[in-house]
Amino acid sequence: MHEISVMSEIVKGIIDEAQKRNALRVERVSVEIGEYTMLGEEQLRFAFKVISKDTLLENAELDLRTVAGTIECECGFKGEASPASDTPHRSVPVLECPKCGGGARTVGGRECVIRDIRMVVPDV
């Protein structure tokens, strides 16, 4: 439900960057979504279309990538959590350490990052 507000922030951030460089338009943006966020790809794409209208971003390509979540455990394990075997469809894995079965801490996968922006700028 909060994809619209998150996408508004993304678009604002991109327009800031584009204006700093006097861009005429933005052609493509790459955004990475952490696996453990509650952001849906379809909703983000829809929000992008709506919010980018009549801006420098109109018709820009949105390159959305999901970044795997990582966990860290007291036993020393650091890496991707393995989803519980009986719930392979689950979007959020059980935060169980695959090595020792203990409770693990997430260290990555909760972010939403504008990675890069391709834009058309004046050649000076």
Added chain:
Amino acid sequence: MHKVVTVEVEKDILSANRKLADENMSLLDEHGIRSFDFLGAIGSGKTLLIERLIDLLKAKGKRCAAIAGDVAGDDDFRRFESHGVPAANISTGKECHLDAHLVDHALEKLPLHDLDYLFVENVGNLVCPVDFPLGSHKRVVVISVTEGDDMVRKHPAIFAFSDVIVINKMDLSEAMQVDPDALENDAMRANPAAKVVRTDARRGEGLDELLAALGI
């Protein structure tokens, strides 16, 4: 002439909220206040549980305050105020969750120099608050048996990212034909590190266990 350039940005949109959340926590730490976020399903008993905890802590001479977050209205805010503690109301208007910025403003309305514990009730929602930490010391997610026995399986993330999981309305489990053991099993699987507590907020049962789980 024009040229096409690709600019590296590396800007995390959610980090702005996290930074504010860290600032909120520092502010609370400076004042020696322990704070707790209450998240959970609509009507699961978040407000009633906080009301009960406020009464218990007041009786022990502790100073509490509460922040009520709702999409509209001041019902929960008035309920907190009726217990004779400072309270602040946040109407999110349209948003489906509180964020650290809204909480920051609510903190300005509270007598921070005069508090031991702060309770923050989020908007009833098991999805969106997950992405927006508020800067509290512990996150508590409240569900009740009246939402059915599959609540945890349907919303694993909020359980995975909370410290305490409360199964409330235990008095109704038989009437609802919901097995609290099943809920608790799911909760432990979603988050083996969490503490799971069963309560009946109506009759005030399980509150000592809840206080212990909160580290009070």
